[in-house]
Amino acid sequence: MEIKEMDLEQVETRLAEVKDMLHEDGADLEALETEIRSLKDRKQEIHAEIEARKAEVKEVMETAKEVRTFEEERTHEKMDIKELRNSKEYIDAYAEYIKGDDKAVRSLLTTNAEDGTVAVPELVYDIVKTAWEKNDILARVRKTFMKGNLKVGFEISSTGAVAHTEGDDAPNEEALVLGIVNLVPVSVKKWISISDEVYDLRGEDFLRYVYDELTYQIAKKTAELLITNIVQSVGASTQSKPAVAGLQTNIAVGTIAQALALLSDEATNPVIIMNKATWAEFKAVQYANGYGVDVFEGLPVLFSNALPAYSTATAQQAYAIVGDLENGALANFPNGQEITLKFDDLSLAESDLIKIVGRQYVGIGIVAPNHFTVLAKAAGGNS
Secondary structure, eight states: OOGGGOOHHHHHHHHHHHHHHTTSTTOOHHHHHHHHHHHHHHHHHHHHHHHHHHHHHHHHHHHHHHHHHHHHHHHHHHHHHHHHHTSHHHHHHHHHHHTTOOHHHHHHOSSOOGGGOOOOOHHHHHHHHHHHHHSTTGGGSEEEOOSSOEEEEEEEEEOOOOOOOTTSOOOOOOOEEEEEEEEOOEEEEEEEEEEHHHHTOOHHHHHHHHHHHHHHHHHHHHHHHHHHHHHHTBBSOBTTBOOBEEEEOOOOTTHHHHHHTTSOTTOOSOEEEEOHHHHHHHHHHHHHTSSOOOTTTTOOEEEOTTSOOTTTOOTTOEEEEEEOHHHHEEEEOTTOSOOEEEEESSTTGGGTEEEEEEEEEEEEEEOSTTOEEEEEOOTTOOO
């Protein structure tokens, strides 16, 4: 075997053999010394190759380590940003941001939200969400987040299924008439005035003070818009309005039962909406009945001052609603459920007050026929 083809083990073995041959009688010393030099050169060459391979392996391992470290840092960074947005430091900076100073909040973010907007702390989102859920009416209304006007189809009328016996004439095709509700969003606004002292509050204290009041009032007004929509929709379905049943009746033991009877089979989760004073008048009828009876037929009763008390309602004026909010109504938020704020420190400057306007963009209305019955006071009703 030629020396240049030997591996390290073979070189070491041959070196030992040649060294032994140097002591033999008649050895060709010059030839053996030449071979020894060639073997040592091969040995050095092999060691050089080994070191080169070690360097390559080390480089590959270092590169892999750097990739892992980079990915870990990216993951860590993402976690840090999410945690940062809910930290006291970020909440304090966000409070200053909505007042008009965005330097602190942007300096805390390594990556801004889409379209250059600053991410809302979960604290603010939770305040808005809680205000919606605390309103018993809105908590039952489904929500969507589609841009612009939202068109929702509904069935005005249709022919039912038929029983068909084999061999009989084929049944007629279904006659289906559809309508479309167009939920057009509106700006629901509420403004409050605060003192300079309140304006100087920092962080969570400031955000809670402002958002708690504004979100409560905006949610309340949104619920009133839905109630108004239901009351104004009494009548048969049209191409753009689902039917709402109307019942002119005075308060009696069976009033709610009569209203329930007018709902469609699809209205599976009905509730009652009324003024608290009206609730008291229903209870008075129940107490005067002389035996155990539930005038509300086991339905949840939700309160709203958007409906007048029965005692103060005029003839044919709505005083209660029975219906299915979950399946019969819908709220669409084109810009998300967030409430935007605007500050005006000039209009009320002479009084040392600052005006804050809160705005939520929402379209809300009924989207299914015969899911609501409006109770109106009968002419000459008891008061």
